[in-house]
Amino acid sequence: MWHDESDPNADEPLGAADEFDRKNGERSGERRRKERVLHTRIPEALAEDLRRVADDLRVPVSNLVRNVLEEAFSVVEAVSGNVGELIEEVMDEAEAVRDRIQNRQRRRRTRDASRRSAAPEPAEEPAASAPPRDDEVIGWQPLVLARPQRCESCGTLMGRGDSAFASVTPKGVGTSWRCEECPID
Numbered sequence: 001m002w003h004d005e006s007d008p009n010a011d012e013p014l015g016a017a018d019e020f021d022r023k024n025g026e027r028s029g030e031r032r033r034k035e036r037v038l039h040t041r042i043p044e045a046l047a048e049d050l051r052r053v054a055d056d057l058r059v060p061v062s063n064l065v066r067n068v069l070e071e072a073f074s075v076v077e078a079v080s081g082n083v084g085e086l087i088e089e090v091m092d093e094a095e096a097v098r099d100r101i102q103n104r105q106r107r108r109r110t111r112d113a114s115r116r117s118a119a120p121e122p123a124e125e126p127a128a129s130a131p132p133r134d135d136e137v138i139g140w141q142p143l144v145l146a147r148p149q150r151c152e153s154c155g156t157l158m159g160r161g162d163s164a165f166a167s168v169t170p171k172g173v174g175t176s177w178r179c180e181e182c183p184i185d
Contacts (some may be wrong), residue, residue: 077130153182
């Protein structure tokens with residue numbers, strides 16, 4: 001319960017004191033003070049902790065409690081303001097990401113549509129070329145296919161996005177391809 005420190009009717013609820021002030025306007029200036037007294041029940045352990053800390057700091061318990069409450073409200077206000085700003089920033093970033101993704105999808109659809117209309121459908125199998133001789137291959141490079149290729153060893157048609165191995169010759173990337181299942185000699 002809140003009341004004025006100098007209030008002779010300290011046991012009355014605050015509403016009753018305010019009512020008295022309205023009836024007796026001449027005394028309202030005397031009765032209204034900026035500071036109020038707060039009575040509350042706390043556990044004995046908390047009371048002992050408060051007394052101990054107040055003694056260590058050499059301040060009255062009431063000042064310690066007031067300062068702690070003021071700091072707690074200041075922190076809550078600061079955190080609340082920061083959280084609001086953080087949420088706004090995250091929402092702005094999410095909207096920007098969404099816009100970028102939508103733009104990419106639009107560009108991809110436009111690009112795919114123009115490719116379909118401009119170029120004939122690719123054949124199921126890539127054009128066969130003479131594979132390098134085994135003695136020309138100096139290694140096999142793992143990669144992810146961008147277009148379909150046929151495994152030279154087992155004949156499996158590998159599609160776009162499949163993992164495969166490209167032959168490497170002294171002249172550069174060869175024309176031989178191997179799927180992941182086939183052994184590389």
